Amino acid sequence: MDPHTVVPPYVAGPLRLEPFRALMLVPRRIGDPSTGRAFARPYKDVAARLTRWQRRGLLTRDDAPALYLHEYTAGGMSIRGLVGALDVSRRATRHEDRAVLPHEGIHPAQADDLADRMAEMQLNPAPILLVHRAGGPTRALLAEIARGTPDHQFTDRSEQRHRIWAIRDPGSLATIRTDLAGTRALIADGHHRYAAYLRLQRRQPGGPCDHGLAMLVDQGTTPLFLGAIHRTLVGTSLGDLRTATESLGMHCADASQADAVAALGQSRLAATDGRSWAVVDLSPATDELAAVEVLHRHLVPALPHGPASIGYHHTVDDALAAAAPGSAVSVLMPAPSFDLVLRIAEADRLLPEKATSFQPKPSLGVFIRSFDDG
Template sequence: YAPEVYAKGAANFARLLEEGILIRDPTPRYYVYRLRMGAHTQTGLVCTASVAAYRAQRIRRHEFTRPEKENDRVRQIEALNAQTGPVLLAYRDDADLDARLAAVTGTAPEVDVEGGDGVRHSVWVVDDPGWCARVSERFEAMPVLYIADGHHRSAAAARVAESRAAADPGAGAEASYDYFLAVAFPAGQMRILDYNRVVRDLNGLRPEAFLARLADDFTVTPADAPVSPQRPGEFGLYLSGRWYRLSLDPARVPDDPVARLDVSLLTDRVLAPVLGIRDLRRDPRIDFVGGIRGLGELERRVDDGGMAAAFALRPTPMRDLMAVADAGKVMPPKSTWFEPKLADGLVSHVLD
């Protein structure tokens, strides 16, 4: 968070503009953005989203933010006078809109690059006024959009908009800072991977006693292979070199949109009451492993002796994320792991 870091970022951004590596659009336009990772493909729209809609809950959140991360993003935006990191948005599937975006991808992209992680980023520039107007109409007709990833970015953008409006109360019409950079994808195309947990100890319990405690709530079944949960209330447990399947009676899964999440069930029935881990953000006895690393990473973390047990979770479905946001609630920490990731700096939104 040193001032020199933000100054260097601003200098780099100015240089990229000066050298023509980043090109300013002469007229308003949209970008169609396709992500391809292995067999998975998703196609969305690069746009700027309204801060007013964000404040009015038409762009809905499902996570808390941390002040230090918000502050970092605010300082970065102010230093560059631009937003270079897009917010990942989701919208309920719209066949007409999806068809319009897909039709654009039948031509050669303006940008087509593969990152070091193997993700291919393809971007098409669309400047046809009629096409842009129709797409804008489709989005205006949507009652809500959902923040999938980028809660700190959107919160920081709202803070920048508020401070700039306060500094210039006579500005009148909407300014560029009243919008934030985003890429919106249909929810049905987005991919959430599992976000697994590993714990350093069993809270003083021996493995057999720990399994006995789990049997009070779950059906515990030994497994001959790694367990990838497939239904709500089901978990994989790797303990003492062996996998187990933990199954909760569906009748015991609550109706509340947060309490019924698998990440909540694990915390409420295992981590907190049995292992004494109640604060997932701060407790050093727990760590999190993104599903991109595979179940083999859970085995490695335990077999290497650093962790006592690992829990494999089912990926949180997009419908559950949207249900939490619609209820005005927030999900527990480390509930979702989206893949593939958007590229920062591929498209930017300058605040002038």
């Protein structure tokens, strides 16, 4: 973990998602790049801007609080999750009390800045993304709801398709509340916004900041895709990488590009300087650690030279383009499994920065939570 990051506090159970009155942009504004710019500086004008949009019919506000079942489809993948106001008012003091599990550290200054932005805007502009495995009653209930007619159905400007059902029935809400009380959720996206929620709650306890907007996805029903984030070690050579592996009792062998890529797995990395390729065997270090942990906590510190910096890439092509003989080594990473990330979080370990990429994420503007509505 980056020495400048810290562990965000843990929210105590039971996990609670509360109904709220959703603000929703009209479909033509959702997924539009201008929507993101609308939440940029000056933040104090954002609330007034949303009021103007509502008068112009560009923004709707629900008449009554609800939990929302949100299904979005992008790139052929459909994800369904519950959207609600996450209770962040209680802090866990014991391991067994934790309800929300981070798996990455946060930069305090960034979390402070996000908290200041939300306080100025008086809203949560988008839900953080949480993942869990739902219990049988909730899973069955949401499947039944999804078979009904949605309250909203549209395709946004980025070609994401959305279906939304408002859940207000007291019996359904009670089933969800009871079922969620016994679950733990992993933060898939939004570690800094989660930390900002906790900062706001600490500043203003007992009010709307006791909650923060969240979407809870059942990984057992409509799983998010967990992709790899590849690395480029700038200022490092393949020779440096071989020296580091030998000093740690690991093995680094020359290989063709095809063989190196084919060998990629939880205990093997593929590395290239753009001209030559090698397979790095991390065994037995990966018996207890994820490959990304071994790279950052063991291999990188053992390098005789560099890295002067580390680049991060969501595609193999981008990683390969950054490699350079003698001066930059690109390392192709395996994607960790959801269960592995969950075990790491439950064991009180944090993965290095940019270790996971949960995809796809919903477009900005589908759900907004105003502090005026609690």
